[in-house]
Amino acid sequence: MTTRPRMPSSNHVSGLSTPDVRTTWAWLFDGHHAVEMRVLTAHGPRIGRFTREDAFVRAVRQAQANPTATGIYATLNPIVTDAVWTAPWNVLTRSPRAAADRDIVARRWLLIDIDPIRPPHTNATTLERHAAARVGQRLVEGLRALGWPDPGVATSGNGIHLLYRIDWPNTVATTTQVRRILSLLAQRFNTPDAAVDESVYNAARITKVYGTTPRKGPATPDRPWWSARILRIPRHWMTVTADHVTALDLWATPSLNALPSRNGSVSRPRLFATSDGLDRLIHWLSQRGLTLAGDPRPLTGDEGWLIPLVCPWEAEHTTPSTPTATAVLWFPDGRIGFRCFHAHCTHRTIRDIWRVTGTPYPSFSTKGGPSHDAPGSSHVK
Template sequence: MAVGKLFEPSEIRKTVHALKNDGDLFEIRCLEANGKKVSSGYFHDTETMVKQLCKLNPTESNIYIVLNDIKQECYSREQRDYFVVNSKIQTSDNDIVGYDWLFIDVDPRRPSGISSTEEQLRYAKCIGNKIYSFMRNLGFNEPVSAMSGNGIHLLYRIQLRNNDENKALVKNCLAALDMYFSDEAVSIDKSNYNPARICKLYGTMARKGSNTPENPHRMSYLISEGSKIPTDKAYLEKLAAMLPVPEKPRQYNGYNPQEFDLEEWLIKHGLRYQKTSYSDGTKYILEQCPFDSNHKGKDACIFQSRSGAIGFHCFHNSCSDKTWRDVRILYEPDAYEKKQQEYERRIYSRQPVQQQVKVIQPIHGKPVFYTAQDIMNLPVPEERFIKTGIADIDKKLRGMKKGYVSVMSGLRAAGKSSVISEMVLDGVESGNNIGVFSGELAPKNFMRWMNLQAAGKGYTEPTQFEGYYNVQRKYQEQIATWLDKKFWLYNNEYGFNFQAVADQFKRKIEKDKLDLLILDNLMTFDISDMSDNKFEAQTKFILTLQGEIAKPYNVHILFVAHPRKAMGFLRLDDISGTADLGNAVDNAFIVHRVNSDFKRLSKQMFGWKDDNPIYGATNVIEIAKDRDNGTMDYFIPLYYEVETKRLKNSQSENKIYGWNTTNDGFLEVSQEEIPFD
């Protein structure tokens, strides 16, 4: 028997090793092309399965494997360790313990019963690469990738129980991918969500129709084995949430959202498009993105499902957060606020009563007392804010205000260093220049930590030491190029005298237009020449930061101060140093680690219950003082990621920094990393 023409045993062994763990039960099915004969066998051992497959001699069959985790009891069925033809029972959805895989099948569209052409397969590879980059951008771990014989497979390792909720989640993930990537030439198979789903056993021949030069039979094969670490459920939920949700009946949609004429709206507002369909509705591929005219081709699309739900997506990183609501507001600013605006027009249409204000003779033309009108006409001081990347700080405080001084504190290992280096990266990402003094970390150590955070998931690799990760040199070089002329780290070899260091930073601010200055930490500075009294010296330190650097140079200064030993829950008054510190600074932040002490003490102080969502975080940053808005005792949950040392806003967050994007905003993926090229 010419086994090589039917299947490749070595390739089958690689496939089972990639898809199954040692000791897992798996089912192999051989389906004859005419559908009249199905052979099924359950196996624990790959060698036993290969021997039985050779005996079966499946000359006209296509061979598949059940992907997900089968209950061990199924091993006692009649087809134990050999193939049974037309067996009465095969693996059903109820026989599956849980989902091991999110199975993405990029399948060329063609008449049923024939193999794909070479041109169709090449296009499937192109779409497979786009999905690979898209999923990596979302934060998914590396997939198992394969050529199925007629198309491209991407299998992402997951770990979900077999229940209705997770079944719906997987179904919605595939529906979102279908919406984004299916077109007139390829489709993303939406049916691959059922727990007992079968998949091509790679290393076996794919036979559909006649084996012709135009539509040849091909041997399927594994391309990459992917990550052994399951992608967290939060990333699947993020993907599924990209499906548009039908609007509720409202005034702006005529109380009938299903009848909203999207195509008429596009024509009315001059948006040029190509119209095509996907399995659940209509796709309008825009000539250019509404938010950036440089984003052309098939980069931006508006979708309308059969339910009437409308969605928008641009594949460029800079527009990835934009939604259909953002698109509509761009062209109809009042679309969602007409009722409120009508109310405001009624209220504010009343003429204000002019007040006669008596003032004494002003000096230099300035009034002794300001009226509201005077204040309204005063020049508005320019305000600029530096984004921190911590969503709630950027929302509540608008970021770090230039000209202000902030203090950050926290117990040892609370996460202060992670927050600081991420603030550097997010500051640079938003176009700012940043200087850093790190009194406790050598330059190599500071940069190693920041390289991990800049790289992100998919660009770090484990070492022989548990919990210790590295970034390849080629990525370090790209990160360094991106940070060049935007980030500067003070060289500690020049000493720690505060006044000398401050003088150097003033020069640096003038020369390179720094926007943010980070000083880590107060205790490493030599401030003894400012006063013989420790607390008086610390007061002068803060006043110097405010009066001599922050305000005159219009730069935000964030410095770190260690707390004193606190008996209870760490508060602003516990920060080490002068009693004036809390009053003197403009903003104050406290970083907490969510451990047993944090939970116990926070319950005592705030009366929080065990089910408080904050306890689901790994770290918390507290806004303890906010001079402008008065925010205090506001706790922001953060989630630590071991591989990258990032503290994330949500478990599924995966930031892509500028070193890893092209000039047009696309995720940059090196050619050798894309599995299908």
């Protein structure tokens, strides 16, 4: 099936499409976990967590009929049903707590949101919407040439949404990966008229409920309220795999994906890698007073990851620090290392980090449970 993002005709300018609302539910509900709906109104947000389609559709209808509602959204990825939620289920409430990234079970959708460039707080014109559709078409065709499957295609109202099925864990490494993918696509496909939104990378990201009509800015004859509609559904949904993501290396540029090695050479790391062990280590370091200096990065030519840190001995440095000058190194087999390129720290090892934290890290390997080996015996320098 050929996926060509085309904007709907003018009879889709406003209103509610119940079939699209039901399709949105079918896409987002995995049969086991909750979907969170958020309705933005002039009097504050209304939030609900839903496990029933009939209740979801009824709440959407009520929200669309509310003249103060400016947008109806839902979480892209499933929410754990045992997450802290004190409000009633399957209804909208004024609960102050929206889903956080930690509440997400797993990543099920990669959203590519393409917005037309236009004045702030305005709706798009017809020409601006078509500019977003053209970028979407080029992007889909470019990814298809790399072997990617076809996405679901929708209009967000003003722009284009491309939804690719994924099955990735909700980890820091996955978040880093999604950010890198969006940045790479933006660099390759952005135009002066439309751009990929690079901010939609987090796990608890919300999307428009398709079939509804956002009412963000004032409606004018040339900038009306446009409905969010589903435009194309693949005949056969296929999941984006590690091989698909690795194929993006063909588009990678040194400024985006290169990682400097110790000898100053530059090579291109893998774009796809995840591990619960990496997340546990990052959380453990943060809990013990160490400050992260950036997102983790895959190590060049290896299966490990680099976790940038603000050096605990930064006061001794005589030259400015760079984002990756100081880092803890993590490997899936449980090894953990440390490196700092500043002259005052070249002699330091992971043992010095353990002295700062007050205790060695109880290493977790992807092959088994926790081990409490001494740093010198099971961890690299």
